[in-house]
Amino acid sequence: xxxxxxxxxxxxxxxxxxxxxxxxxxxxxxxxxxxxxxxxxxxxxxxxxxxxxxxxxxxxxxxxxxxxxxxxxxxxxxxxxxxxxxxxxxxxxxxxxxxxxxxxxxxxxxxxxxxxxxxxxxxxxxxxxxxxxxxxxxxxxxxxxxxxxxxxxxxxxxxxxxxxxxxxxxxxxxxxxxxxxxxxxxxxxxxxxxxxxxxxxxxxxxxxxxxxxxxxxxxxxxxxxxxxxxxxxxxxxxxxxxxxxxxxxxxxxxxxxxxxxxxxxxxxxxxxxxxxxxxxxxxxxxxxxxxxxxxxxxxxxxxxxxxxxxxxxxxxxxxxxxxxxxxxxxxxxxxxxxxxxxxxxxxxxxxxxxxxxxxxxxxxxxxxxxxxxxxxxxxxxxxxxxxxxxxxxxxxxxxxxxxxxxxxxxxxxxxxxxxxxxxxxxxxxxxxxxxxxxxxxxxxxxxxxxxxxxxxxxxxxxxxxxxxxxxxxxxxxxxxxxxxxxxxxxxxxxxxxxxxxxxxxxxxxxxxxxxxxxxxxxxxxxxxxxxxxxxxxxxxxxxxxxxx
Amino acid sequence: xxxxxxxxxxxxxxxxxxxxxxxxxxxxxxxxxxxxxxxxxxxxxxxxxxxxxxxxxxxxxxxxxxxxxxxxxxxxxxxxxxxxxxxxxxxxxxxxxx
Amino acid sequence: xxxxxxxxxxxxxxxxxxxxxxxxxxxxxxxxxxxxxxxxxxxxxxxxxxxxxxxxxxxxxxxxxxxxxxxxxxxxxxxxxxxxxxxxxxxxxxxxxxxxxxxxxxxxxxxxxxxxxxxxxxxxxxxxxxxxxxxxxxxxx
Numbered sequence: 001x002x003x004x005x006x007x008x009x010x011x012x013x014x015x016x017x018x019x020x021x022x023x024x025x026x027x028x029x030x031x032x033x034x035x036x037x038x039x040x041x042x043x044x045x046x047x048x049x050x051x052x053x054x055x056x057x058x059x060x061x062x063x064x065x066x067x068x069x070x071x072x073x074x075x076x077x078x079x080x081x082x083x084x085x086x087x088x089x090x091x092x093x094x095x096x097x098x099x100x101x102x103x104x105x106x107x108x109x110x111x112x113x114x115x116x117x118x119x120x121x122x123x124x125x126x127x128x129x130x131x132x133x134x135x136x137x138x139x140x141x142x143x144x145x146x147x148x149x150x151x152x153x154x155x156x157x158x159x160x161x162x163x164x165x166x167x168x169x170x171x172x173x174x175x176x177x178x179x180x181x182x183x184x185x186x187x188x189x190x191x192x193x194x195x196x197x198x199x200x201x202x203x204x205x206x207x208x209x210x211x212x213x214x215x216x217x218x219x220x221x222x223x224x225x226x227x228x229x230x231x232x233x234x235x236x237x238x239x240x241x242x243x244x245x246x247x248x249x250x251x252x253x254x255x256x257x258x259x260x261x262x263x264x265x266x267x268x269x270x271x272x273x274x275x276x277x278x279x280x281x282x283x284x285x286x287x288x289x290x291x292x293x294x295x296x297x298x299x300x301x302x303x304x305x306x307x308x309x310x311x312x313x314x315x316x317x318x319x320x321x322x323x324x325x326x327x328x329x330x331x332x333x334x335x336x337x338x339x340x341x342x343x344x345x346x347x348x349x350x351x352x353x354x355x356x357x358x359x360x361x362x363x364x365x366x367x368x369x370x371x372x373x374x375x376x377x378x379x380x381x382x383x384x385x386x387x388x389x390x391x392x393x394x395x396x397x398x399x400x401x402x403x404x405x406x407x408x409x410x411x412x413x414x415x416x417x418x419x420x421x422x423x424x425x426x427x428x429x430x431x432x433x434x435x436x437x438x439x440x441x442x443x444x445x446x447x448x449x450x451x452x453x454x455x456x457x458x459x460x461x462x463x464x465x466x467x468x469x470x471x472x473x474x475x476x477x478x479x480x481x482x483x484x485x486x487x488x489x490x491x492x493x494x495x496x497x498x499x500x501x502x503x504x505x506x507x508x509x510x511x512x513x514x515x516x517x518x519x520x521x522x523x524x525x526x527x528x529x530x531x532x533x534x535x536x537x538x539x540x541x542x543x544x545x546x547x548x
Numbered sequence: 549x550x551x552x553x554x555x556x557x558x559x560x561x562x563x564x565x566x567x568x569x570x571x572x573x574x575x576x577x578x579x580x581x582x583x584x585x586x587x588x589x590x591x592x593x594x595x596x597x598x599x600x601x602x603x604x605x606x607x608x609x610x611x612x613x614x615x616x617x618x619x620x621x622x623x624x625x626x627x628x629x630x631x632x633x634x635x636x637x638x639x640x641x642x643x644x645x646x
Numbered sequence: 647x648x649x650x651x652x653x654x655x656x657x658x659x660x661x662x663x664x665x666x667x668x669x670x671x672x673x674x675x676x677x678x679x680x681x682x683x684x685x686x687x688x689x690x691x692x693x694x695x696x697x698x699x700x701x702x703x704x705x706x707x708x709x710x711x712x713x714x715x716x717x718x719x720x721x722x723x724x725x726x727x728x729x730x731x732x733x734x735x736x737x738x739x740x741x742x743x744x745x746x747x748x749x750x751x752x753x754x755x756x757x758x759x760x761x762x763x764x765x766x767x768x769x770x771x772x773x774x775x776x777x778x779x780x781x782x783x784x785x786x787x
Contacts, residue, residue: 346628
C-alpha cells in the first residue's frame with residue numbers, strides 16, 4: 001500500500017488516464033488542423049475540463065473527493081508556474097481551475113497530471129462529474145466509515161461511462177458518512193449518506209437536489225442500498241434520468257426538475273423497476289473490490305502516544321486553534337483548515353508558492369495528505385497537536401493563517417464577471433470588500449458561524465441559495481446589481497435562502513449585510529447562530545431593518 | 549459602431565478584428581458596420597480565431613470601447629488582478645471598464 | 647446518404663425501416679426506426695420479429711439512444727442495431743459499447759480515424775451489453 005493513506009492507481013487506472021491523454025492530444029491536433037469544427041470539438045474538450053472562458057481557455061482539474069497528496073499538490077503548483085500565470089483557483093466542487101491555459105499546451109498539462117495519478121476527465125460536459133465528499137473523511141470523529149472508498153468505486157464506474165456521457169445535463173454526486181453534512185450532500189443530483197442497517201454498511205440515496213436557477217433539496221428515495229448493489233442502483237437512477245430528463249430546455253434539464261415534475265414517488269417507482277432489472281445484469285463489482293479500495297484508505301501510522309496537551313499561550317495561535325481546527329478521531333491529533341480567505345484576497349486563489357508550501361507542510365505534518373473543501377479552503381487532515389504551533393507559524397508567515405473558518409469573511413465566491421463568460425456581475429470584489437468591512441476578528445467571532453456565499457449569476461456556482469447570507473449578482477440595464485438572500489444552509493439542516501427584496505449596488509449590499517448582522521446581534525438569544533435567529537425571528541424583521 | 553471579437557484558437561487570447569488581422573488590443577478594433585457575417589465566416593474557417601462574434605462599441609478619444617461591461621472586462625482583463633491585465637503598469641487603466 | 651458502416655457479417659437488411667407506430671400497428675414489418683424520445687421497451691415483446699432496429703440521433707448530444715440500445719441488447723436482441731443521424735466518430739466507441747453494430751451517419755466518417763478511436767482503450771471500467779470484462783473483473787478474476 002505504501003505510506004499514503006489514499007487510493008493509488010494500479011496499472012489499469014494508469015492506463016486509462018494515459019490513454020485519455022493520447023486521445024485528447026489527437027483531438028486537439030485535429031481541431032488545430034481544422035478537421036474538427038468548434039461545435040464538434042467543444043463537447044470533447046469539455047469532457048476534459050477545458051472551457052473557453054472570458055479571457056482564455058480555462059482548465060478544470062479533478063481532485064476526486066477533494067483528496068490530494070503532496071506530490072500531486074506540487075504538480076498543481078508546477079502547472080500554475082509553467083502553463084498558467086502562477087496561481088490556481090480552488091473551487092466549490094473541490095477542484096482546481098487554471099484561468100490562462102493555451103489550447104496547444106492542454107495535452108502536455110494532462111500528461112503532467114497523469115504522471116501523478118490525476119486527470120481532468122469529466123470535469124465538464126453533460127456527464128457524471130467529479131465525485132465530491134466530506135473534506136474531513138477518514139479523520140472526522142463523527143463518521144461511521146470513510147466515505148472515500150465508495151466515492152472511488154463511483155469514480156471508476158462513472159469514468160468513460162458509455163451510456164451516461166450525453167445526459168440531458170451535468171450530474172453531480174456527493175458521498176458522506178456522518179450526520180453532520182459538510183459537503184452540501186442534499187444539494188447534489190445524487191446525495192449518498194453511508195448508514196448502518198442491521199450491522200451492515202450501505203448507502204442512503206437522496207436524488208434531485210441542486211442549486212442553479214431552480215434550487216431544490218434532494219428527497220430521500222431509498223433508505224438503504226447494500227454495498228454490492230450500489231452500482232446497479234446508481235445505474236437505475238441515471239437511466240431513468242437519461243431517458244426521461246427534459247432535453248427541450250437547458251434550464252429544466254437537471255434531474256431535480258424530473259424528480260419534481262414526476263414527483264418523488266413516481267420517480268422512485270421507476271427507479272425501483274429499473275433497479276430490479278439492473279440487479280440481474282452483473283453490473284456490481286464484488287465486495288472484494290470495495291475491500292481492495294478501502295485498504296488504501298487505511299489510517300496512517302498515528303502515534304498512539306500522542307498527547308492532547310496544547311500550549312495556547314500565544315493568543316493569535318489560540319484564536320487559530322479555536323477557529324480553524326476540529327476534533328480528530330485519533331487522540332492527540334487535530335484536523336486543521338488552511339483558510340484561503342485572507343483580508344482583501346480572492347477566495348480560493350493560491351499562488352504556486354503557496355501551493356508548494358501547503359504540499360511541504362502536508363508532507364511534514366499531515367502524513368502527506370490534503371483535502372480541498374467546497375468552501376474553497378485546504379485541510380490538513382491529520383496533524384499531531386504537538387505540531388500545531390510550528391505549523392501555524394509557517395502558515396502565518398505565508399499569509400495562510402487567517403483564523404476565520406466558517407466566519408463571515410470565510411466567504412464562498414464564484415469567479416464572477418472577472419473571469420466567467422456566464423456571469424452577470426462580479427463576485428470577487430464583494431468578497432474582498434466584506435473581508436475589509438468585517439476585518440476585525442473580534443467582531444467576526446462575535447457574529448459567530450455565518451456562511452456567506454456569493455454568485456455572479458443565477459447558475460449559483462457561489463452557492464448563494466445555501467448561504468446563511470447569500471448574494472446574487474444580476475445585470476440591471478448594463479450595471480451590476482446585487483440581490484441579498486437570507487436563511488439558506490448547505491449543512492444537515494439544509495434550507496434554501498430567500499431574497500430580501502429589491503437589489504443594491506456594491507456598497508449598498510454590504511451596508512445591508514451590516515444592517516442584517518446588527519439586527520442579529522440585537523435579537524439573538526443565548527447561543528443562537530445567525531441562521532437560528534433568522535429562522536426564529538423570520539424574514540419580516542430583517543426586511544424591515546433593511547428597507548424600512 | 550460594431551466591432552468583432554473572439555479568442556485566438558491556439559492561445560485563447562481575447563482578440564479584436566483590425567480589418568486585416570486580429571489584435572489583442574481593443575484600441576486596434578475597426579468598425580465593421582453591418583456586413584460582418586462574411587468576415588466571421590472566413591476568419592473562423594481560416595482558424596485564426598475561435599467563435600468570433602460582433603458586439604456594439606462606442607468610439608472614444610482612446611479608441612473603441614465595448615458597450616457591454618462583459619466585453620469591457622474581456623478587453624482589459626480581470627478587474628481584481630490589475631497585474632494580469634493588458635496594462636499592468638497603468639493604475640488608471642481600468643477606469644473605463646466598470 | 648453516406649454508406650452505412652457495419653460491424654456485422656450478415657447481409658444488409660433490405661427492407662426499409664418503418665416508424666415505431668407503424669410497426670406496432672402492422673404485423674409483418676421486420677425493420678423499425680425509433681426516434682430519440684420513443685420508448686424502446688415497447689419493442690421488447692416483439693424482438694423475435696425484428697432483423698433491424700434503427701435508432702436516430704437528432705443531435706449527437708442527445709444521449710437517449712444509448713439507453714435505448716442498452717435496453718434492447720439487455721433483452722437479448724441479436725439483430726442489427728443501427729445508429730443514424732448525427733453520429734460522429736468521437737461517439738462511436740461508446741455507441742459500440744452500448745450495442746450498436748451499424749452506423750448510418752449524416753456526414754461521412756473517416757475509416758482510419760474511426761479505427762483509431764475504437765482501438766484506443768484496452769480496458770473498460772464498467773460492464774455493458776458488449777460483454778467486455780470490466781476492470782474490476784480483471785482485478786478479481
